[in-house]
Amino acid sequence: PRVWMAVRTETICPDGTFYIQLAQALERGDLGVALHEMHLNTYPVILAAGHQLGFDWEFTGKWWGVIAATLVVWPLFNWVRRQFDDLVAITACVIYAMHPKFIEWSSELIRDPTFWLLLALSLDWMWRAMVEVRAGTSTSLSLFTRFEGLFLLFPLIMWSVMRWMALREQRGRLIVGAVLCTTAFPLLLIVVNLWFRRERPRREEFH
Numbered sequence: 001p002r003v004w005m006a007v008r009t010e011t012i013c014p015d016g017t018f019y020i021q022l023a024q025a026l027e028r029g030d031l032g033v034a035l036h037e038m039h040l041n042t043y044p045v046i047l048a049a050g051h052q053l054g055f056d057w058e059f060t061g062k063w064w065g066v067i068a069a070t071l072v073v074w075p076l077f078n079w080v081r082r083q084f085d086d087l088v089a090i091t092a093c094v095i096y097a098m099h100p101k102f103i104e105w106s107s108e109l110i111r112d113p114t115f116w117l118l119l120a121l122s123l124d125w126m127w128r129a130m131v132e133v134r135a136g137t138s139t140s141l142s143l144f145t146r147f148e149g150l151f152l153l154f155p156l157i158m159w160s161v162m163r164w165m166a167l168r169e170q171r172g173r174l175i176v177g178a179v180l181c182t183t184a185f186p187l188l189l190i191v192v193n194l195w196f197r198r199e200r201p202r203r204e205e206f207h
Contacts (some may be wrong), residue, residue, distance in 0.1 A: 001098070002066045006107035012058055016109025020057045023047035040120075043111035061109035069106035069113035073097060075124035082127060 012020070018037075022044040025033035034044060050060030073093040081089035106113050154173060 001103045002069055002106040005103055009062070009107045012061075012109050016058075016061060017110065019044055019047060019109060023051065023057070032179050041111070043114055046114065058109065062107050065106050065108060065110070065113040066112045068117040069102065072113075075117075075120040079108070079120065079124035079127055081194050082124075130193060176195050 022034050022037065023040075025031075026044050027048045046064055047057060047060055050064060051057060055063075073096065076096060077089045077093050079089075080092045102116075
């Protein structure tokens with residue numbers, strides 16, 4: 001369904017034009033323009049990378065959206081299966097795959113399909129990190145795509161508390177993993193700001 005919609009869709013929405021302009025500025029090395037409106041964001045980077053590979057802007061945005069939106073079923077299935085069972089996971093993936101709005105938006109030149117993929121990956125990896133007592137840092141990319149990624153902090157806190165209460169050993173590893181997950185985003189912002197101020201001291205910092 002997503003491929004069919006992509007073939008039918010030939011126009012770029014207004015948001016798509018905006019993202020292309022940011023990606024073009026990023027490709028030129030004009031970070032002041034590229035980062036001024038949306039600050040750090042993964043989507044213009046993806047568009048610029050596709051253009052560097054020789055694809056035009058519309059092709060890159062459209063087919064990356066189709067690929068990203070399709071790949072959502074992989075982490076979605078893994079996460080829901082671990083939470084419930086195979087039947088519930090298959091049902092969730094079918095509902096997502098056949099939802100009309102998700103199909104329509106998949107081929108649009110917008111950042112939403114990228115966010116869906118990163119959100120599902122974050123939930124899957126975060127749950128595995130808590131259950132297996134490992135560190136997870138994929139949440140940062142979700143935060144760099146849409147601010148709604150901040151809502152991932154709620155399951156992170158809730159699952160961490162649940163695992164803390166259930167564990168008798170390795171509680172220290174759980175604390176270290178939770179701290180790494182929550183500090184990866186601000187630490188990366190600090191690094192980028194320090195680099196940007198060194199290279200362009202008169203520019204404002206990015207958030």
